[in-house]
Amino acid sequence: MYYGWRFLGLNKIKSFLLKFKKYSFNREALMVLSCLAIFCGLFFVYLAIRNSGFYSMQVDETTYRKMSQLLPFSAATLPSYVYFWVYRLSSVCGNGFLGCARLLNSLFFVLAVPFIYLVCRQVLSRKTSLLITVLAVIGPINNMTIYFMPESMYFFSFWVFTWFVLTSLLMYNNLQESEEKFSAAFHAAPYLMAITSIVDGKIIEVNEGYSKLLGYSRAESVGKTTAELSIWANMEDRTTFSTNLEKFGEVINFETTLRRKDGTMVSVLDSARTIIIKKVKCILSIAQDITERKQAEEKLKELDRLKDDFLSTTTHELKTPLVPIKSQSQLLLAGDYGDLNQQQKEAVEMIYRNGETLNALSTEVLEIAKIKSNRLKLILERVDLSKIITEAVNDMKSLAEKKQLACVFLSIPKTPKTLGDAAKLRQVVVNLLDNAIKFTPEKGKVVVRLKKVKNELKVFVEDSGIGLSKSNIGKLFTPFFQVDSDVARKYRGTGLGLAVCKGIIEAHQGKIWVESKGEGKGSTFVFCLPIK
């Protein structure tokens, strides 16, 4: 676009016109003036050509020489030259002056249509550009003077119109104006803004936001590098920042710390991109003060920590009294304090059992609290699920044997390892096995299967136990839900085990559900983990 205008000599006109900007001419007046000037100029060119004998069609070497003496070749006289050559050629063609000129003029119009449109499109909307283009073409054609005007005049009218359009566009959208707009935005922005040269790293321009944030005045900063002012608190950050900028041409929301003039630090989000100003590659950077946000984040983290502390302290306090309860009832039961009669034994057993429940409950309440507040921290490593299940099954074997249950694990060869928290996954399997054993009558069986389905590992814990009714299946994984049945009452759990399992599996991006054909028909707990 620039070259196009330079080619047409418009840049010179533009800079000439821009001088007028110093005076408080309004833009419209300036535009009209400039167009008049151009028109007059062209009219003089026309007159010159006419007087040179050009109009009388003596298109020979003498005329040409005469004209070139009169009109030195320049962008402004280009139309005349073009016209001259067109006439020369047309006379060579021998089609007759008038017909040929008309034809060629209309050819110029055809060529002008995309040209005008494209130029307009650079700065105007599609609709307006089209309108101007149509006016530019139709205007001169429909002009009645076409029939009265001499041919050369008609030709000029086209150029005048084109130049009119171009100049007005230029005036409306001159660089100065956009520079002004940029400058206004630059200085009024509430953020730190600075322009630095890429070549020597010196600061070219800063805005008020910069002075406000860092404490350096404009005069103190311009001409110095950021290193001289030691603005970057962390030199590593600076290196990363400039490498990224070099690599991608821009950096967005880079979090770093800057040093103020008084030495205090300020946290900022820094963004930058390379721009070209007066043919020099520069960096335009914008930084936003996020100290407050940072402080708020810190506060939130602190609150989080407090909450964590509170949770662990609470469980600690809840469990402390359980230590003597458990141990003393064990000592009583072992006969360390003398033999107990049957009733006493049962009473102490009850104390012991309930102590155990309370212990499990406090552990699981903490777990649930962690899961509910997304604070469940997984220690991820490559784990062999098959090994984890084997261990869990071995742990639960004694419990199963007490009830004469067959407890088997059917694995697959070469289980692919996946990312997971071994201890937590083990807890899930133990929980599921515990449930299965609890709710399966004596001499039943519990089967654990591991399968690989596509990109997932599926674990089935299948029992021949009391099964589940349809209405209970949906509620099973909600905290504190307990199936209301005689067996369930007998083995009263915490009602949190499955909710914990669900939380752990979901933290692994897996799924857990239960299938049952109905009450008394056993149930199968299934969980799947993506292989990662």
Place this chain on the structure above:
Amino acid sequence: MTKGATKIKILHVDDEADTLGVVKTILEKEGYEVVSVLNGSRALKAVNLNGFSLILLDIMMPDMSGWDLFTRIAKIKPTYKVVFLSILEISEEKMKELKKAGVKDYIKKPFDRDDLIKRVKKALKS
């Protein structure tokens, strides 16, 4: 324990008197001599005075945490065997770290009587 032989001395540090009592009862039944102290500073004094074969440490205590106490004891008597006895849940990673630092075991409260005896014996043997 053969009669007449000097009893193996165990130091137990916990801020809960009831817990101290229970552990004392259980371990003394097994023939150990248990010295129970209620806080870290007293524990340090006791460590300086007597030759203990094993130290049982609680973690969450008001004056000095079990971790701090462990590092201090390790400085004074690096040969002492230390077993943590606490309610705090620790991750397997942390456990590995502790083993590297020289901690013999980590028993979780509320403990099982037989389990406690078994693990104390194991720690003493190591």
